[in-house]
Amino acid sequence: MSVVVALLAQLLHIGLMLLAAPLVVGLIRKVKARLLGRIGPPILQPWRDLARLARKQPVLAENASWVFSGAPAVAFTATLAAAALVPSFALGMTGAPLADLLVIAGLLTLARCALGLAGMDVGTAFGGIGSSREMMFAVFAEPALLLVIFTLSLLAGSTNLDAIAGALHDGALGLRVSLGLGLIAMLAIAIAENGRIPVDNPATHLELTMVHEAMVLEYSGRHLALIEAAAMLKLVVWLGLIACIFVPFAIAPAGAPATAWGLGLLGWVGKIGLLLLGLAGFETAIAKMRVFRVPEFLGIAVLFALLAVVFLFVSQGFA
Amino acid sequence: MGGHLAFGTFSYDAAHLLGGGVLVLSFVLLYQRRLTAVINTYALQAVVLSAAAAWQAWVQDAPHLYLTAGITLAAKGIAIPLGMHRIVRQLQVNRSLESALGIFPSMAIGVGLVTLSILVVLPVTPQAQTLTREELALALSVVLMGLLMMITRRTAMTQVLGFMSLENGLILAAVSVAGMPLVVELSVAVLVLLAFAVFGVFFFRIRDRFDSLHLDNLDRVGGMHR
Numbered sequence: 333m334s335v336v337v338a339l340l341a342q343l344l345h346i347g348l349m350l351l352a353a354p355l356v357v358g359l360i361r362k363v364k365a366r367l368l369g370r371i372g373p374p375i376l377q378p379w380r381d382l383a384r385l386a387r388k389q390p391v392l393a394e395n396a397s398w399v400f401s402g403a404p405a406v407a408f409t410a411t412l413a414a415a416a417l418v419p420s421f422a423l424g425m426t427g428a429p430l431a432d433l434l435v436i437a438g439l440l441t442l443a444r445c446a447l448g449l450a451g452m453d454v455g456t457a458f459g460g461i462g463s464s465r466e467m468m469f470a471v472f473a474e475p476a477l478l479l480v481i482f483t484l485s486l487l488a489g490s491t492n493l494d495a496i497a498g499a500l501h502d503g504a505l506g507l508r509v510s511l512g513l514g515l516i517a518m519l520a521i522a523i524a525e526n527g528r529i530p531v532d533n534p535a536t537h538l539e540l541t542m543v544h545e546a547m548v549l550e551y552s553g554r555h556l557a558l559i560e561a562a563a564m565l566k567l568v569v570w571l572g573l574i575a576c577i578f579v580p581f582a583i584a585p586a587g588a589p590a591t592a593w594g595l596g597l598l599g600w601v602g603k604i605g606l607l608l609l610g611l612a613g614f615e616t617a618i619a620k621m622r623v624f625r626v627p628e629f630l631g632i633a634v635l636f637a638l639l640a641v642v643f644l645f646v647s648q649g650f651a
Numbered sequence: 652m653g654g655h656l657a658f659g660t661f662s663y664d665a666a667h668l669l670g671g672g673v674l675v676l677s678f679v680l681l682y683q684r685r686l687t688a689v690i691n692t693y694a695l696q697a698v699v700l701s702a703a704a705a706w707q708a709w710v711q712d713a714p715h716l717y718l719t720a721g722i723t724l725a726a727k728g729i730a731i732p733l734g735m736h737r738i739v740r741q742l743q744v745n746r747s748l749e750s751a752l753g754i755f756p757s758m759a760i761g762v763g764l765v766t767l768s769i770l771v772v773l774p775v776t777p778q779a780q781t782l783t784r785e786e787l788a789l790a791l792s793v794v795l796m797g798l799l800m801m802i803t804r805r806t807a808m809t810q811v812l813g814f815m816s817l818e819n820g821l822i823l824a825a826v827s828v829a830g831m832p833l834v835v836e837l838s839v840a841v842l843v844l845l846a847f848a849v850f851g852v853f854f855f856r857i858r859d860r861f862d863s864l865h866l867d868n869l870d871r872v873g874g875m876h877r
Contacts, residue, residue, distance in 0.1 A: 507664035509671030516675070631755045632682065635762050636675075642766055643671070 335426075337590055342416070342425040344593075349415040349572075353564035354378035356571070356608060361535075363612035378564065382557050390553030393454045403450030404551065404558035407443040411562040411569065414439040418572045419497060421596035424586025428494040433481045436493065437474070440525070440569070443562060444470055451547035462546030465623060469531065469543070472630035473521045479637035480514045480521070484577065486644050487511070493576070500580040513640035515578045520633035522570040524626065526563075529615040531626050534563075543623070568604075575603040662710045666827070669703035670789040673823055674765070677796035680816055681757050684748055686808060690735045693812050697727035700819050704826040715833040716826055722840050723822060731815065731847055735808070738851060742858050750803050757803045764795040786827030793820030807857055807864040811850045818843050 358375040365372025392401065417431040417439075444466065451463035485491040487510070488499040524531045527544040536542055548559050576583060582599025584592035621629065676696040683689045701723035708716030738744075750757060768791035773784060797817025801810045818839065825836050854864060861868040 507661070507668050509667050512668060512671055513675070628753075628755045632678075632758060635678075635758055638762055639765060642762075642769065 334587065338424060338426045338428075340590070341422045341593070342427055345420050345422070345425055346412075346416050348420055348597075349412075349565065349568060352604070353415075353561065353568045354382060356568050356604065357564045359605075360608055360612050363609060364616055367612065367616040378560075382561055385552075385557035385560065386554050388553040390551070390555045393456075393550060396454055396550075400450050400453040400550075401555065403446040403453075404555040404562070406446040408558040408562040408565075410439045410443040410446070411565045414443075415565050415569045415572075417493065418569050419494060419576050419583065420572055420600045421593050422584040422586075422588065423494050423498055423501070424588075425494075428586070429492070431493040433484065433491050433493050433496070436569075436573070437477055437481065440566065441470070441474065443566070447547055447559070451550075454550050456550060458546050458549050462543055462549070465543045466547055469524050469626060469630065472627050472634065473524050476517050476521050476630060476633040476637045479634065479641055480517050483510050483514050483637065483640045483644055486641070493573075494586065497576045497580055497583065498586060500577065501583060501585060508644070510640040510644040511578065513636045513643065515574075517633045517637040517640065518574055518578070520629065520636075522574060524630055524633075526567050526570055528611065530618055530621045530629065533620050571604050571607050572600075575600065575607060579603050662706075666703065666706055666710060667785060667789075669699060669706055670786050670823060670827070672699045673703060673819065674789050674792050674796070677793050677800075677816060677820075678758060678761055680812070681761055681796070681800060681803070682754060684754075686739055686744060686748060686806075687736065689748070689809060689812055690732050690739070693735075693816060694728050694732035696816060696819055697723055697732075700822060701728060703823060707826045711829050713829070718833065719822070719826060719836050719840075722837075726840060726844055727815065727819070731844075734847065734851065735812070738854055739808070742854065742864070744806070744808060744864055748809060749805055751805055752803050757799065761796055761799060764799060765792040768792045768795055783828055787824055790820045790824035790827065793817070793823055796820075805866055807850075807854055807866055810866065811847070815843065815847070 355375065355378075358373070358378045361377070362372045362375050390401075414436045417427050417436055419425060419428075419431070448463040448467055451459035451466075453459075481491060484496050487508070488496040490496065523529075527534050532543040532545075534544070536545065544563070548556070551559055582595055582602070584596035673696055676692060676699060679692050680689060680696070683692055701720040704716050704720035704723060708714065708720060752760070769788045772788040772791055794817050797813050797815075797820060800813030800816060804810055804813060821839060822836065825839070857864060857869075
């Protein structure tokens with residue numbers, strides 16, 4: 333019974349991810365527009381954009397190689413695989429043994445590297461600048477993420493996300509300074525990874541400020557649809573990651589019957605909704621920072637993650 | 652985890668978290684680039700500190716700590732920040748700050764200081780309660796961060812704010828040690844208020860003399876250059 337239930341949960345989860353990703357982006361845009369006093373596009377607009385782009389034929393540059401046309405598929409697949417591993421409404425899905433935090437970080441890095449290579453493939457200056465900046469951010473974001481993973485694995489005794497979420501769900505670990513510091517670091521990394529406002533502006537095509545958009549500037553048609561879908565999925569992956577680690581309530585524990593999923597789903601929608609409102613409010617309140625201040629911003633995330641590790645050693649009495 | 656008194660209980664966790672919050676705000680103080688933001692962060696730190704004091708009062712069942720919490724909130728959370736904002740407006744101080752070190756190096760030094768204080772406090776207090784030891788480590792870190800802020804910032808206002816935040820660390824240490832007499836805390840609080848008044852007067856004097864609150868100017872009046 334449990335194998336079937338786990339498989340069903342996994343399939344439902346993947347469907348939920350694919351369905352929710354454009355909605356989340358649409359909702360963020362709507363809330364931001366309302367906060368700025370505009371009506372804003374309808375919440376379903378990202379869906380329509382994706383559908384329109386998917387129908388169109390891509391325009392390729394003359395010297396584009398297979399890297400250019402293959403990268404969107406690689407990025408989308410890797411991000412979807414990561415999305416499948418981050419639990420939403422239930423723990424103990426079929427993919428749970430694979431859901432190692434390092435694997436998830438690696439899949440997201442794979443997607444980023446594929447797009448970085450593609451940005452440089454055609455040889456335009458813009459794509460090159462975008463790629464180099466994206467990689468520069470990655471250089472600072474990765475160590476911070478690894479330190480947060482280190483902290484969590486020290487606490488829970490495993491790098492498996494399902495095990496960590498389960499341990500935090502049971503509440504055996506209590507409130508920890510390390511978890512608080514890890515949360516601050518994780519939020520900073522999430523903002524940088526998704527190119528949200530203080531780091532990068534997802535809505536602009538203004539030359540000097542764009543990073544992710546510059547990297548994918550050459551794309552069109554169904555390639556662009558895949559890239560946009562990957563970016564939306566990535567946002568949901570990060571929101572889900574933060575929700576299941578730092579707000580571990582109302583998720584159906586492993587082995588729970590399928591009737592517990594409804595509550596888990598409600599909880600997930602609530603958590604993601606709150607995070608999304610927070611993100612929209614934060615983005616409205618703050619100005620974008622200069623590109624060369626971003627390493628400093630992410631360096632501080634590294635420092636907070638390092639402090640989390642230091643405090644963990646203290647409270648476990650290793651020092 | 653045997654041998655750790657009160658480990659994992661909620662009261663311990665919450666006290667630790669509040670102490671950690673005070674320390675994080677010390678880092679935020681170092682990160683800020685604008686004078687008004689530094690003052691607001693200082694006020695927030697004082698509010699978190701008074702919450703920590705109130706929590707300790709409840710946990711230790713020591714009513715006099717409520718008084719400490721009240722004084723902290725009224726004096727450092729409200730009165731001093733308001734006074735600071737007033738001075739900033741009256742003196743038309745330049746609101747952007749400069750730092751002797753870059754922001755990132757000074758924060759990296761901050762992390763080093765936290766590690767140092769943990770390494771210093773934990774071995775010398777093996778017989779104390781876990782809660783007390785770790786709160787002491789946190790408090791010492793806040794004190795050292797205040798000193799760091801006094802060293803790395805160049806204007807008189809921020810140096811005074813560094814001093815005040817150092818004093819927040821002292822209060823944090825005082826409230827987390829069970830049995831600290833009220834007299835000590837009261838006298839520290841009064842001293843800080845007095846110091847703030849004296850600093851206020853000094854701001855105006857320095858400003859009258861040099862037209863700026865930049866402390867490099869003070870080097871010129873030192874004996875060495877005569």
